[in-house]
Amino acid sequence: xxxxxxxxxxxxxxxxxxxxxxxxxxIKEGEKVLFLGPSGCGKSTLLQILSGLIPHAVPVPMKADxxxxxxxxxxxxxxxxxxxCMPYVDEEMAFVLENRAVPQPEMEGLIRHxxxxxxxxxxxxxxxxxxxxxxxxxxxxxxxxxxxxPDVIFLDEPTALLDSAGTSDVWKxxxxxxxxxxxxxxxxxxxxxxxxxxxxxxxxxxxxxIADADPxxxxxxxxxxxxxxxxxxPGVWDEHAKEKKLPAPYVKGKEILExxxxxxxxxxIPKIEVQHKTAxxxxxxxxxxxxxxxxxxFLLSLMNVMKTSGKKRVMNKELKTIKASRExxxxxxxxxxxxxxxxxxxxELAYSLEMMEDIGVEQKVHQWLENYDLxxxxxxxxxxxxxxQKRRLSVGTAMFGAQPILLLDEPTFGQDARNxxxxxxxxxxxxxxxxxxxxxxxxxxxxxxxGTREWVIEEGKLTVDRDLRRREERQHHAVDxxx
Amino acid sequence: MQWxxxxxxxxxxxxxxSFKLVFILALFLLLLFVHNPNFISNVTVxxxxxxxxxxxHRKKILAILMIPFLLLFFSSASSMxxxxxxxTTWWKWGIVHMTEESFFRGLHIGFRxxxxxxxxxxxxxxxxxxxLFYSLxxxxxxxxxxxxxxxxxxxxxxxxxxEFHQLRAALLxxxxxxxxxxxxxxxxxxxxxxxxxxxxxxxAHRIAVAMEAKQFNNKERTYYYKQTLSRVDxxxxxxxxxxxxxxxxxxxxxPYFDLTDVRN
Numbered sequence: 016x017x018x019x020x021x022x023x024x025x026x027x028x029x030x031x032x033x034x035x036x037x038x039x040x041x042i043k044e045g046e047k048v049l050f051l052g053p054s055g056c057g058k059s060t061l062l063q064i065l066s067g068l069i070p071h072a073v074p075v076p077m078k079a080d081x082x083x084x085x086x087x088x089x090x091x092x093x094x095x096x097x098x099x100c101m102p103y104v105d106e107e108m109a110f111v112l113e114n115r116a117v118p119q120p121e122m123e124g125l126i127r128h129x130x131x132x133x134x135x136x137x138x139x140x141x142x143x144x145x146x147x148x149x150x151x152x153x154x155x156x157x158x159x160x161x162x163x164x165p166d167v168i169f170l171d172e173p174t175a176l177l178d179s180a181g182t183s184d185v186w187k188x189x190x191x192x193x194x195x196x197x198x199x200x201x202x203x204x205x206x207x208x209x210x211x212x213x214x215x216x217x218x219x220x221x222x223x224x225i226a227d228a229d230p231x232x233x234x235x236x237x238x239x240x241x242x243x244x245x246x247x248x249p250g251v252w253d254e255h256a257k258e259k260k261l262p263a264p265y266v267k268g269k270e271i272l273e274x275x276x277x278x279x280x281x282x283x284i285p286k287i288e289v290q291h292k293t294a295x296x297x298x299x300x301x302x303x304x305x306x307x308x309x310x311x312x313f314l315l316s317l318m319n320v321m322k323t324s325g326k327k328r329v330m331n332k333e334l335k336t337i338k339a340s341r342e343x344x345x346x347x348x349x350x351x352x353x354x355x356x357x358x359x360x361x362x363e364l365a366y367s368l369e370m371m372e373d374i375g376v377e378q379k380v381h382q383w384l385e386n387y388d389l390x391x392x393x394x395x396x397x398x399x400x401x402x403x404q405k406r407r408l409s410v411g412t413a414m415f416g417a418q419p420i421l422l423l424d425e426p427t428f429g430q431d432a433r434n435x436x437x438x439x440x441x442x443x444x445x446x447x448x449x450x451x452x453x454x455x456x457x458x459x460x461x462x463x464x465x466g467t468r469e470w471v472i473e474e475g476k477l478t479v480d481r482d483l484r485r486r487e488e489r490q491h492h493a494v495d496x497x498x
Numbered sequence: 499m500q501w502x503x504x505x506x507x508x509x510x511x512x513x514x515x516s517f518k519l520v521f522i523l524a525l526f527l528l529l530l531f532v533h534n535p536n537f538i539s540n541v542t543v544x545x546x547x548x549x550x551x552x553x554x555h556r557k558k559i560l561a562i563l564m565i566p567f568l569l570l571f572f573s574s575a576s577s578m579x580x581x582x583x584x585x586t587t588w589w590k591w592g593i594v595h596m597t598e599e600s601f602f603r604g605l606h607i608g609f610r611x612x613x614x615x616x617x618x619x620x621x622x623x624x625x626x627x628x629x630l631f632y633s634l635x636x637x638x639x640x641x642x643x644x645x646x647x648x649x650x651x652x653x654x655x656x657x658x659x660x661e662f663h664q665l666r667a668a669l670l671x672x673x674x675x676x677x678x679x680x681x682x683x684x685x686x687x688x689x690x691x692x693x694x695x696x697x698x699x700x701x702a703h704r705i706a707v708a709m710e711a712k713q714f715n716n717k718e719r720t721y722y723y724k725q726t727l728s729r730v731d732x733x734x735x736x737x738x739x740x741x742x743x744x745x746x747x748x749x750x751x752x753p754y755f756d757l758t759d760v761r762n
Contacts, residue, residue, distance in 0.1 A: 071710070072710035089711075092704065092711075102652070109722035111712050113720050122722055337670055353665045353668035354668045356689060369675075370673060398696065
């Protein structure tokens, strides 16, 4: 089985230029190919063309001299919450079997068979999909794709929205599949796939193919290009840490945050509990723990958006209302779009200042546009920005005042290397100027290179308080404070 | 978060959903042509017993669900009672004019509304959407592409609720300049509707593509669940027939009201 196109040309509505200009590509049977490129280079589009989804399911104008599209392809997409049309696991699996017109009596056995292939063993597969973890949902997506018995498997960033545990589970599952299976993959988390793929196709930002070779050659000859495009590649963190001399020196400032017997509730159920903690200027505290452990609830309790009991003080001022919290704590949300309330980037930044009836709005906003690298897009609607720009704007909107504390809820999630480092540099600068940063993250590299202290949250309780700077001094066993 | 209600499966859940739907719609029609208040007040007992004792839901939840229906009963009854026309005046105060005729007419309308509500509740509490759509395809020949699209839409609802909570928290943290009066309503609409809709449109598009990727098509297909008519459907039919007949017999033999036709 061979997949390929020759002289492919694609044009998106409203775009002046062609996305692919005379692109030719051929994939042999049994090959495992990884598409790499900066965001917006069209690698997902190409994957959808090769799988036959474009133009069959998604009408995009395209032309090619020759196309060979597999008769049956299986696609896994990135968003675990928008891949399923049925409420229960067994029903979703059955949906695929129904499409293939498999006789009803065979279905139950087949459902179990495919679920076992991805390591999902339920006593009764009649389980609500909504109750699964994100990683399990993606494995279910793989199982339902396998139920198509596809000739070629297409993976379109299957782990982009998963935490590290979910990511490795999903890749473990994929690696268990038949070694002869043809696969075409788009994935940013290169470390997971590097030893799995036989071939890497590298694109530039215009969708031109600039490399097509085995992984070792690509990484040795095109590293500079990957760096330029902000692609994650193995060793990128080491280089970054060296370049920025991480971890940076850290001077403990004066105490500004005090938490005492804090509890945050959803309804009557306590979602987070913190006994007694203090934090200082210039600290970068990373909050880690499993999905659903209560990290976001902790930040929301500090903001008084959740019902809370206990005390939280910033510079000896107690935070009792949302308004009081807002004046002391800048909060950057997980989904930046939810924080936007106006129709242009400029208005968005000016909004909170106008609300405080600040004078000199214009001057400040211009300075911010400069700081956050948003000057050239100041008249655009916030929704029109790229993901990196959206993220920077949401940081900007949160820090309107002179708040001494910054709360971040996974701000680098799903960002490319360039955007991630740009954001981290911004936060690092703020920290050096004495800001206290509390950041929820799943990224071990951020914890290691930027964090000064780690708070681990497990099952709604802050259980470990770890001094990360002392870990650097190799005092592995002496670092955890008692909680 | 838990969005589905916990319940025990009862015989009402095993009814064929299409049969249940058509039969209840037929009862709605029948009730429109009932004009005897004696009959309709007795009939209310029939769906009430089923809702209370045979839906398998907890009594507390049922009680909560009843509150809006009682309100519906009183509001529709009272508006007819106080402002209807009639010859035998009982009470007059300003524009309020209550007559014997309007009182009974109001009571009648109230009971009719209550019956509609109870039958609707009975259907909603004992029908899983998935079974309803499978049955619509199999018994009423609804094209699968519509039915499966509806099922996909049902799945988006809890995700939207979750997003609504996040959005609310984000806006609270951001702080909003509250406008006044009508502008305030427009402001909340744009603050909530725009992000929620834009998310939903993108999500719906992605689900549609995912369904196509799973080779969803208009060709011949098999079905995981087979929906058929069974004995319980007959039981339901018998229960309702006997219930309604009994209600009619009691209503005509031992009437509570002298009036037998509210239109006169």
